[in-house]
Amino acid sequence: MDIQALYEKLILEIPQEAIFRNESMKKHTSFRIGGPADLLIIPSNVKEIQYAIQLCRDMGIPYFVMGNGSNLLVRDKGIRGLVIKISERFKEVKVEENQIHAQAGILLSSLSRISIQASLTGLEFCSGIPGTLGGAVTMNAGAYGGEMKDVVSSVTVLDRNNQVKRIDHEQLEFGYRSSVIQKEGYVVLEVGLDLKPGDMETSQKIVEDLTRRRREKQPISYPSAGSAFKRPVGYYAGKLIQDCGLKGMRIGDAQISELHAGFIINLGNATASDVITLIELVKDKIKTNYGVEMHPEIKIVGEK
Numbered sequence: 001m002d003i004q005a006l007y008e009k010l011i012l013e014i015p016q017e018a019i020f021r022n023e024s025m026k027k028h029t030s031f032r033i034g035g036p037a038d039l040l041i042i043p044s045n046v047k048e049i050q051y052a053i054q055l056c057r058d059m060g061i062p063y064f065v066m067g068n069g070s071n072l073l074v075r076d077k078g079i080r081g082l083v084i085k086i087s088e089r090f091k092e093v094k095v096e097e098n099q100i101h102a103q104a105g106i107l108l109s110s111l112s113r114i115s116i117q118a119s120l121t122g123l124e125f126c127s128g129i130p131g132t133l134g135g136a137v138t139m140n141a142g143a144y145g146g147e148m149k150d151v152v153s154s155v156t157v158l159d160r161n162n163q164v165k166r167i168d169h170e171q172l173e174f175g176y177r178s179s180v181i182q183k184e185g186y187v188v189l190e191v192g193l194d195l196k197p198g199d200m201e202t203s204q205k206i207v208e209d210l211t212r213r214r215r216e217k218q219p220i221s222y223p224s225a226g227s228a229f230k231r232p233v234g235y236y237a238g239k240l241i242q243d244c245g246l247k248g249m250r251i252g253d254a255q256i257s258e259l260h261a262g263f264i265i266n267l268g269n270a271t272a273s274d275v276i277t278l279i280e281l282v283k284d285k286i287k288t289n290y291g292v293e294m295h296p297e298i299k300i301v302g303e304k
Contacts, residue, residue, distance in 0.1 A: 001061055003038045006082065009059075010041060013051045018042045018089065025074040025302075028066070028085060030130055032223040033272050034074025035302065037083040044089040046164065046189055053162050053187075056082055064301060065187050067135035068107065071225045075272045075302030086134055086187075095120075098195050099153070104134025104188040108141075112207065121198025122151045124206040128214045130226070134188035138181045140174045144210055149174035153194040157186035164189065177230055177297060219257040222265035225298045228279065229262065232292050238262030240292065244285045251278045264298075276300065 003021075010019055019041050025034030043049045056063040062081035066072060069085075090105035095118045102111055108126040111133055115123045125146030129136065137155055140148050152169060159165045165186075173180040181188060214220060229237040241247065241261040248258045250267075252274035257263040264275055275298075283294045 001081065002059065003061075003081075006055060006059060006061055007039060009055055010039070010052060010082075014041055014043065014048050018044065018048075023083075025069070025078060025083075028083075029069035029072045029074055029225070030223060031069075031073055031225045031270075031275070032266055033270055033275065034072075035076045035078025035272075037079040038081055040083040040085060042085045042087060042089050046158075049084060049086070049187065049189070050158065050162055052082060052084055053158070057162070067105070067132035068130065070129075070131035070135065071139070071298055073225060073272055073275055073298050073300045075276075075300065075304060077303035079302045087132060098197060100193040100195065101190060102133055102193070103190050104132060104137075106133050107131070108133060108136055115193075115195060116198075116200055116203040116207070119198055119200050120195040121203050122146075122195040123193070124203055124210065127207040128210055128220075133191050137188055137191055138179060139177050140179050141177075144213070147174070151193045151195060152191060154192040155181065155188055156190040157181060157188055159186055160184065217260055219259045219263050219265050222257070222267065224257075224263050224265045227262050227297050228264045229282070230295045230297045232294060235290075235292060236262075237294065240286050240290060240294075241282055244282075244289055246282060246285060249278065249281070251281070254278050256282070272300075272302070 021039055022036045023040040024036050026032050041052055063084060064079055065084045068087055087105045090103045093102040093114055108129045108131055112123045112127040125144050129141055129143055137148050137152055155167050157165055231237055238261040246256050247261040249256045253267040253270035254274035255265050255267055257265050264278055279296055286292050286294050
């Protein structure tokens, strides 16, 4: 794997200031955990994304596409090959009547704010979700009764052939924390959203209420990757974990939050190994006590 050769080809089409070598993934995940990526780029347009993907394919170099890293745990050895971070350089938004068209890199919190300023309602639930639009659509993110499937009308992606493709709502196969995008490994470029006319003041009050509830019930003052586990059918993950007596359990600097047992937090210097060990402990304990299979909502990537 010739990382130097890849770098030399990347700088032909991508600005040097958007390319990072041996980049610590702690800087790019909400967990503040992770070893180095051989190379990381932050593209600003579709052409740069396609170019980077095609280069990696032609050169036999692995690549990984990410958003804001808000549900990501990068292993301690880091990521080999190229990381393509679709985020702050790819976030244009257009508002047309009740529709919004936005690039995948925009933060959900920013998108929610833009929609409220345009007197549109439907994205209030997004206000406290720390991820990007692309990541949210890929996993059908949701909170407080709202999900992306409720507002997404179409998604423009790069398909398996690295070609631009539009997918309408009916073909997106949205499910609980899943979509056809996730299943097929597509890369989200742009999202169309259908919203409803709203009242700015009413929407702002909803956001303020949700923000207050998050502060009271979620450990937002510590680095984490959000909910650590998917909700098991018929149960609540946090309650199962709490009922097993695991609330506050700590391995190294990784801890099951004392405020909300559904979150694993980084107390300062947690390693990916600490978090993974804690995840496995939870899975084993709940399987033994209740016969319930727990599945992480956190995506774990990187070299083992």
